[in-house]
Amino acid sequence: xxxxxxxxxxxxxxxxxxxxxxxxxxxxxxxxxxxxxxISENSRHTIxxxxxxxxxxxxxxxxHSDFLWLVRPESESKILDGVTTEVCGNCGxxxxxxxxxxxxxxxxxxxxYDVAITWRSAEEFYDMAExxxxxxxxxxxxxxxxIRACTLEYENRNPEPHEFLRMVEDLEDAMKAGAFGMSSGLxxxxxxxxxxxxxxxxxxxxxxxxxxxxxxIRNEGDALEDALTEAIEISKRSGVRLxxxxxxxxxxxxxxxxxxTEAIIERAIDEGVDITCDRYPYIAAATDLDVILPSWVYExxxxxxxxxxxxxxxxxxxxSEVSLIDNDTFWNGVVISxxxxxxxxWMEGKAISEISTEQNKSPLETVFDLLIxxxxxxxxxxxxxxxxxxxxxxxxxxxxxGSDSSMRSNHGILRGGKxxxxxxxxxxxxxxxxxxxxxxxxxxxxxRKMTGLPAQKVGLDKRGLIKEGYFADITIxxxxxxxxxxTFTEPHQYSEGIEYVIVNGKVTVSxxxxxxxxxxxxxxxxx
Numbered sequence: 001x002x003x004x005x006x007x008x009x010x011x012x013x014x015x016x017x018x019x020x021x022x023x024x025x026x027x028x029x030x031x032x033x034x035x036x037x038x039i040s041e042n043s044r045h046t047i048x049x050x051x052x053x054x055x056x057x058x059x060x061x062x063x064h065s066d067f068l069w070l071v072r073p074e075s076e077s078k079i080l081d082g083v084t085t086e087v088c089g090n091c092g093x094x095x096x097x098x099x100x101x102x103x104x105x106x107x108x109x110x111x112x113y114d115v116a117i118t119w120r121s122a123e124e125f126y127d128m129a130e131x132x133x134x135x136x137x138x139x140x141x142x143x144x145x146x147i148r149a150c151t152l153e154y155e156n157r158n159p160e161p162h163e164f165l166r167m168v169e170d171l172e173d174a175m176k177a178g179a180f181g182m183s184s185g186l187x188x189x190x191x192x193x194x195x196x197x198x199x200x201x202x203x204x205x206x207x208x209x210x211x212x213x214x215x216x217i218r219n220e221g222d223a224l225e226d227a228l229t230e231a232i233e234i235s236k237r238s239g240v241r242l243x244x245x246x247x248x249x250x251x252x253x254x255x256x257x258x259x260x261t262e263a264i265i266e267r268a269i270d271e272g273v274d275i276t277c278d279r280y281p282y283i284a285a286a287t288d289l290d291v292i293l294p295s296w297v298y299e300x301x302x303x304x305x306x307x308x309x310x311x312x313x314x315x316x317x318x319x320s321e322v323s324l325i326d327n328d329t330f331w332n333g334v335v336i337s338x339x340x341x342x343x344x345x346w347m348e349g350k351a352i353s354e355i356s357t358e359q360n361k362s363p364l365e366t367v368f369d370l371l372i373x374x375x376x377x378x379x380x381x382x383x384x385x386x387x388x389x390x391x392x393x394x395x396x397x398x399x400x401x402g403s404d405s406s407m408r409s410n411h412g413i414l415r416g417g418k419x420x421x422x423x424x425x426x427x428x429x430x431x432x433x434x435x436x437x438x439x440x441x442x443x444x445x446x447x448r449k450m451t452g453l454p455a456q457k458v459g460l461d462k463r464g465l466i467k468e469g470y471f472a473d474i475t476i477x478x479x480x481x482x483x484x485x486x487t488f489t490e491p492h493q494y495s496e497g498i499e500y501v502i503v504n505g506k507v508t509v510s511x512x513x514x515x516x517x518x519x520x521x522x523x524x525x526x527x
Contacts, residue, residue, distance in 0.1 A: 004028055005505065006039060010049025010476060013444050014466040015056040015452035020444065025054065027472045030505040035468055045507070047500055049476050053443065056451035056464050057084025057473030057501065058427045062214070062245055062278045062402030064088065065138070066095040067106070068414060069407055071113045073518045075136040077408040077424045080494040080514065081484075082475035084503050085137040085523070086407070087458055090245060091216040092145030092185030096125040096177075097170045101301045102149035109377060112340075113413060122177035126524065133518035135508050136407070137473065139458060139525075141214060142174035144184040144202065145191045154301045156193045164198070171205050178524025180458050181211030183245075186218040186227070187291060189298035196230055203238035211525065212241040212457060221250035221384075224257055225264060232268045235275060243457060246404045247277040247393055250285070250384050258389045265398060276457055278402030279393050281429045283385040284488070286337060286404070286420040289378035290371055294321045302376055309368045319364055328353055331363040333383035335488070336370075338417030340377040344370065348418050349489060381420060381488060394434060395441055400449045400457070401430055410492040421491050425484025428495035432483035443479060459525060476500035 005027040012035070013020045026034035060078065063086035069075060078086060089095065098106060098120050107117050119125045122142060129138075147170045151163050159167060171182065184199060185191045203213050213235065217227040228244065235242035244265075249257050268275050290298070290305070297308050297318060308314045331353040338348055347355055347370070356366040370378055393399055403426040408414045427450055434440045455464025462470045475498065482497030501509035506519035 001026065001028075001034065003033070003039075004044055005472070005502070005507070006041060006046045007049050007054055007474070007476070008039065008041070008046060010052050010054035012054045012466050013447045015448055015464050017444055017448040017452070020053070025466065025474070027502070027505050030471055032466065032468055032470050032472050035466060047476065047507075049500070051478070052476050052499060053479045054466065054474060054476050055447045056466055057475050057503065058082045058450040059085045059087070059454040059458070059460070059464055060403050060426070061087045061243070061400050061454040061458060062090050062404050064090060064093070064404070064406040066093070066140070067110055067115055068113065069134055069136070069138065070115050070132060072407070072409050072412065072414055073133040073135060074409070074514055074516070075134055075407045075520070076410065076494065076514060079135045079501055079503075079508055080498055081425060081427045082477060082498045082501060083136060083427060084473040084475065084501060084520075085139065085460065085463060087139045087141065087180070087454070089141030089143055089179070090183045090214055090404070092143045092183050092188060092191040094141060094143035094146050094183065096120075096122040096142065096174060097146055097150050099150040101153045102146055105302065122174035122179060126177050126522065129522045134520040135503060135514070135518050136520040137463075137503065137523055138520065139180050139460065139523040140178070141181050141183045142171060142179045144182055144194065144199065145188060147171055147202075148190045148194060152190060154190045154299060156296065156299045158195060158198065164201070168202065168205055171202055172209075175206065175209035175211055175525075179211065180525045181213055182206045183214040183216075185216040187216060188288075189295065192218070192295045192298070196234060200234045200237045203234055203240040207238055207240040210459065212243055212459070213238075214243040214245055216245045220248050221254045224249060224254060225260060228261065228264050232264070232273055232275060235273050241274040241457070242276070244275065244277040246285070246402065247279050247399060248285070248385055249389050252384070252386070255386050255389055258392055262392075262396065269398065276398045276400060276453070277396075278400045279390070280402060280404050280422045280426050281390065281394060281434060282420070282422055283383065283387055283390055284420070285382040285384060286422070287380060287382060288376070289336075289367060289380045290376050292322055292367070293318060305376060306372055309372050315368060318368075322364065331356070335381040335383070336378065337381050337419060338379040339370075340374050344373060379417070391434070391438070391440055394430070400454045401427060401446070408492065410494065415492050418488070419491050421484065421486035421488060424486035424491065424493060425495050428482050428497060429484035431477070431479065432497065436479065436482070460523065461526070472502055472505040474500075474502040
């Protein structure tokens, strides 16, 4: 047989969790057509993978590249970390549907990237997206936050029956267009205003279309167990498959809850709940600065939120409600990663405690004033987790690897700010630090958590395994060298050790360098 591409002399870890094998791989067009013993060289192009691991392309089950992938087709930070497929639209925030205040907010935030939102519905988004080149495949979820905001904007109330029907219509439109499921962000507006019953009824629709439900649960700290139990209850009542996003125990006073967290999930699995989770290999979260505010402050949208922050009496009320976190230890762990306007760029990389000292203000006054000046668009790192719990979570067999980040680049407009290093190094970090150095899990199991398991959960057809008939999405790495280089102070650094990446049969990374190939696809879930 003639092959378009031949991979020889490599050690194949196929994504199933089975032991590695020394076999050759033949590729024809966009598919793997042969996996087996020695193949005589009869191809247009041969990769010598001697002393390297040949794995399925990594699948980032929790990505936020919904809009930024439109800025830079090369998608460097992902493809150079071995990622061939991203699942976007997590935490209740997605690229569709877009109307009213949620459209206004997204459009305003994208002006600096010169991205014009020309679509409104899911189908319009897909039609646009399929015409755009990219180095990485992308699947999309529809955000419950988008759906709710399109109908109720940012009002803190339950939908009326006719409003709920409109929300269901938006959800069905997205599922019919090709979304793989629905996500929620129950800590962010407007998701934080949604009752359990609302989410449950929408998840019944998702189940009917064969999709899954990914959730940023309502609380990851003091009320972690209750929030996790709510997610499981939604899955039980709706029958939907459940994916818990970035599982963690937030805040030192909650670190001890790790044992009970595992027990809650294991009990749900024993009861027949299809529940899995994802986690990034770092102890700092990345989120919006205004996440520390009580949920009532968000009601009505950004303008109303800013007015409340400006009002002296309302400030006092907010301060009284968040006083429990107003201490030096907490604020030392809150670091500004990016701001929107140039005048405050000097704050990037600094802790709130440091900024408040320089400005001679209390930390909360500093936060309120900064949110006002930046129209609330302030991103932070939150150093609030412990390494011991991280290591336990990564090993659990129901936990996959996910970056919880958007793609970036070390040059051009996507080099701005100080993004979380997980944007660049999530998968290399797991393989380098947690497999090779700490020996917490085998490469076979780590790769299964990055490929076969997430592909199965999402429902990605013929992806996630090295198998004949499957799409040729393949990552080849030097397991003695693979490591992340991105840090919190110098984040825009690509990983090392990823030698080749193949996307739909085309070599996109060769000898550690991007070839410029853009052979990724927009993936749609079949009806």
